[in-house]
Amino acid sequence: MTPLDELCQVPFHEADAPARARILSRLADTELFAALLAEPADDRAELRLFDLPEGRFALACDREERLAGFVGGPVAYLALPGRVLAAALAEEGRGLLVNPGHASQLMLDAGVLGWLVQALQARPSMVPDEAARRLGAPSPEAVALLAEPLAQRLGDMAGLVGRLALVAAEWQDGRQGHALILAGVEPAHEDAVAKALAELLAFLPELPGGVDIGFAGPDLPAGALVLEPPPPPPAPEPARRDPSAPPRLR
Template sequence: MTPLDELCQIPFHQADAAARARILSQLADTELFAALTADPVGDQAELQSFAVDEGRFALACDREDRLAGFIGGPVAHLALPGRVLADALAQEGQGLLINPGEVSELMLDAAMLGWLARALAARPSLGAAETARRLSAPGADAVSVLAAPLAQRLGDMVGLVGQIGLVAAEWAEGRHGHMLILRDVDPAHEDAVAKALAELMAFLPELPGGVDIAFSARALPGQALIIEPPPPKPAAPVARRDPKAPPRLR
């Protein structure tokens, strides 16, 4: 199973907001193999597309063999990240069919791809915990929206982020919102980590006052909800051959 398969055990259009955010975030970072009408000529390539009631759709899969299996044989294709393909198709007013016939089948129209491209362009709102006038326990709405998606996203950032503390924050100018305080992040990776979290939050319901991102080497505030990555999946047991079994002959 591919990462998209694992996330789509509940079909995308039936999933809740947190699950859809996770799927779209994974799609953006997945290398897709898009079917072409012919082999590329120089830097020019034409995507295969087909018309349905909802509009025109290009075809792509997250594995080359899936694409060939759906087409019925070898096909000229282009490999590129999902975010790049989504942006290009949105500009052309086309949709995208992904992994047809698989558990992770997605049919995203041009409007959804346009929304995805705008979400991926989200920029983080950076702050510092020290600049807040007051920090307190996060609101229940923020916990319900952010806790599970952030824990899952941390699973993709093992070694980059140690912990995230979610707090409610009040600033000197009177603004009330929330803040994510990230611990144990190498300064060289701060921009990339902040951008990844900003993208994730762009897929989730908006919280009043917004959510700032801050980096700190200090212990997280006592009022914070501590968010940590999910535990790693246990390794599959290694099959051991019965030492008393007869030898295998070839």
């Protein structure tokens, strides 16, 4: 099972709009192996296109062996992020077939790819400079909508974010909404982290008042939803040689 498979417990084209948006968000951050007509030459590569009733589609998989299995043997490919492939195909009016025959099979026409590219252009709404009038526990609707996607995105940002908290906020101008307050982020990484969270929010239904993004800041209120990235996997233990084994000769 790949991360895309895990999100496609319900097939993409049968899922509701929020689930489809989350799948597309994951696709954008997935390394895809796109089938080529031939090995790249002079830094140029030509995608292998398939003529289907719905139009012309490129083929890509999230595992090399899946691509070879579908084609029926060795195939030239180009490895690139889903967002880059989507942008190139949308510009040419082509579609994209992903992981045919697997749980995460997707058939995305140029219109869907164009929507994906537009969503990826989202810019973060940052917490206002002035202090909030009030911070409180997030609404149940916000928790239900954001908790799982935020936890998954934090998994992608392990080592960059120490803690993320979702709170309800009322600002000095009277606007009421929610905020994501992050801690443990190096200043050099703040723009990239905020952009990644803005992209995530762009793929989800909008909450009343919006969701602002801020770093450090005030003490968290009671009831804040606090998430931390998973710990890094333990380093593998070094192989130990059997002391009774014969010496190795060079």
